[in-house]
Amino acid sequence: MRAAAVVIVLLLFTAIVACAPLQAQSVIPSTTEAFVRNAHLGLAHVSAPDGGTAAERYITALSLGASWNRFPLYWDRIETSPGNFQWSAYDRQIADDLQFDLQINAILLGRPGFYADGERITGMHTPIFADGTDTPAADKPLNPDNPWARYVFETVNRYKPDGAAAAAGMLPPGVGIRVWEIWNEPDVKLFWSASIGDYARLLKVAYLSAKQADPNAQIMFAGLLFGTEDNWLARVLAIFEQDPQREAHNWYMDIVAIHAYADPWRTGWLVLNVKQSLIAYGLTRPIWVTETGVPVWDDYPGPTWASDPAQHQLRATQIQQAWYVIQSAVYGWHEGADVLIFHQLYDDCGDQPAGTDFPPHNGTLCAAGTLCSGDAHGLFRNVRSSVCFSQHPVPGSPRPSATAYLLLAQVFDSGFTPLPDITLSAEQVSTGQPLGVFAAAFEMADGRRITAYWNRTATATTIAVDAAGFNAQRVMLDGDELLAPDENGQYRLVLPPAMPDGYPELQPGADSAIGGAPVLVIERPEGVVDLVRFQRSLGPVGVPVVSVPQAPTTPTPIPTIDPANDTTAPLAFMRPLPDSSPTTFTVAWGGADNSGIDLYLVWVRVDGGDWAPWLETEATGATYQGEPGRRYEFDVWARDLAGNWTSRTELVAQTATTVE
Incomplete structure (x- = not known):
């Protein structure tokens, strides 16, 4: 990527995970099936470690149509001393992601200081297996002197479906992580300062160690930024071409990833470049765009006061960011990309330190080198409780790019x-x-x-x-x-x-x-298409205002903590309704809580009159009988298994429809 563009993304990983807004407890949804889900779309950093991600944040991601969440599992935060693995923070994050039905693109990243060997990782070039070879076999033990091999094996073994975390009761059965990205942007020195040959070894060790733990694991060549003329993929392939085991082990890569920012054309060009690099060695692989996006300058925390076009370079207006979302996806998909993961759901902290915050201003805070702007990459503005950039006048609200993402998810729905x-x-x-x-x-x-x-x-x-x-x-x-x-x-x-x-x-x-x-x-070639009114309007936590609800279901509460210890209020939300409905229509709702939902209290208001209770029920949907020409608004409260009610006491029309 152009040198100036590299600066925008250099520090994203160092600050962003710490900046996701947190709650004291993790929360688990009753249902997620009513949302549009597009298998070709994902978002970066939906959740944070320690299980502190607010349910609203998950609902926002799901309501946009995302199926994937991408985040790093930092080795130095897991292995805190040699052989001492601390899993609890990631156990909770991954459990919540899976409960909310998000698939995970996990990045294995971050060398502990005690495994530093200059720019390399200690022992990485030693044999992978205890018999002194790199040749795998069933149940063959790993070489204890190769700590990278051990970390990869232990992590994949823990978080694979029905792995060690599931056996310990930390994850639900039958689900887990299958896609593992090996490092992040190794062609950028901030992330990888060893050689290309060292990265080739890192990837090979990871591939064989991961497959030893889970033969169904999918190993991804790290997302490359291509910020220089050096094609790291081609260089690594040239190294693997000399490896006699390469064919037996799929050239040590199941998926290849790229990162593309600022210019949407670049997304397609890099996908094509990767395809051509693979073809040169007679290979094809799925290609993912695991980061793409552009920050805005005309909205807080961007430099809204800047009048010099040079200050806007590699940034966009809010509406241009929306256009970018569609254009980057189309460029990438048309060249053959499989999945696009947009950077990112909220602004969070960007490449600024955790705690960076200031009010909207006209440039007066930019004195003597004071930090006075930040990266506004988010499809949504930060909420008021965010660690960074929490002072937007409309906190938590969507930018036009959120609508663009939702539109993509619906239009390209198969x-x-x-x-x-x-x-x-x-x-x-x-x-x-x-x-x-x-x-x-x-x-x-x-x-x-x-x-x-x-x-x-x-x-x-x-x-x-x-x-x-x-x-x-x-x-x-x-x-x-x-x-x-x-x-x-x-x-x-x-x-x-x-x-x-x-x-x-x-x-x-x-x-x-x-x-x-x-x-x-x-x-429809040689045929007729019917008009489809796609969802566009989004509520304060991302729930679309216009939608077609699913058939009602009755959930079975799945407690994640003992109800006796649950003091957190449950979340309740209405499924969206279309603008207009027939006289008989389906109303649907859902909720999320630590101990599980016991019942819902559903309210209705007719033609702007007084609110009245409609149903007290365990179900998450019912049929409503309306009258032509009247408008119906709905809200819902929930009670959890511990007896806690939704903390919100005022009634708000979460969804509405007019009967034709």
Whole structure:
């Protein structure tokens, strides 16, 4: 990545985990099945160690459609002295993630000081197994003089499905971690200052040790930033090419990852670069984008006062950040990426030290080198209880990028295959500049075709594209619309202009790195599409306001602590309702608590009148009979198994619908 862009991400790992807002107790949900879940999307740092992650934070991530959470398991925080492993902090975090049905991309990272051998790890180049070889066999013991091999084995063995943590009652049965990323950005000296050959050894030792613990583990080549001309993947492959065991062990990598920031085009370019590096050795692998994002400058804690465009470089406005989310995903997916993990759910601390905080200001705090701005990477602004940057006037609220992420999760809601590149002619583009328009198409598993377009120039552009079906749905951040082809069998699409962003090294035909507002076109070749009203509005903890609730269920409470010791109030939330409903419609709700939910008290308000109790029930859904022309609002409280009620005593319309 460009040298300036590297600075943005250098210190993210050192501060961010410490900055997630915490609660005294971990919480477990009753249900999570009503949320959209997209297997191709994830978020970085949803949770924090010690099990202190607020339930609202999990619900926010789930409501956006995320399936993956990415976070590090720091070796130096687990092995506190040689052979002494302290698991409790990560036990609680991982247990909560799995209870909330998040899949985990775990990063193995961080050398204990007592295992330092210059820039290397002590014993890493010694044989992996006790018989003096690197050749695995069933139940073969590890070499006790290779501490990295032991750490990897013990960690994977503990957190695999039905592993040691499950046997100890710390994790639910049948679930665990399967994806293990080996280090973070080894091509950046902040994270890895040893050689490329040392990283190749680190990866090989990790691969064989992890597979010894769990043959189904998936080992990921660490996310590379590609901040220099040196291609670490190609260099490591060249080393492995000389290894006689490489074919027997999948070249010591099951997945390859990249990191891409600031310029959405770079996401696709790096995925393509990785594909070509693998092809050079006759290989293919799933490619993940395990970090992608851009911070905003026009919202706290960014430098909102900055008037010099140079101060905005490698940052974006809030609406550009939203456009970036869609564009980075489309670029990456179209080049063959499997999963994209966006950095990140909340601003947290960014690369600033834990405790960094200040009020919004107009630049007056920027005196004598005082830290006066931070990284606003988050899809959501920090909550008031955050360790850093807690003074936004609307704490915990979503940025437009949250809507963009939610829209991606819904539109690309099934498997998809990239279609060949689209080339527009000058006659199809009103400006006569086809290089100024990006276009990419996907075939969905359900037969739909989705084509993404955006304008890369500063001039509004209209394009004429051939229709594949009898109609189409246009999807933008601000709404949905059905389109009919004109007399020439074409759709005419207006592509809003890109905004200036001051990025260097623009691609041919582009006036800005981040293009204008993306336009998604959904068609069914030789068929008809029905209008789908996608969710866009998000509540204060990320629960979508517009949704189709699932069928009601009755949960079985799963206590995580003895109810006698539970003094924490439960959380209760309504599942979203659509804007309009028939006279008979389903209302659904859910909750989360340490000891489990005992019952719910559901409230209803009609046409803005007085609130009235509707149901007292253990179920998480029921059918409501409404009257045409009336509006119904709903709220819910919960009581846990210890007898604690929801702490919120005021009634708030968490969801609403109007009966047609």
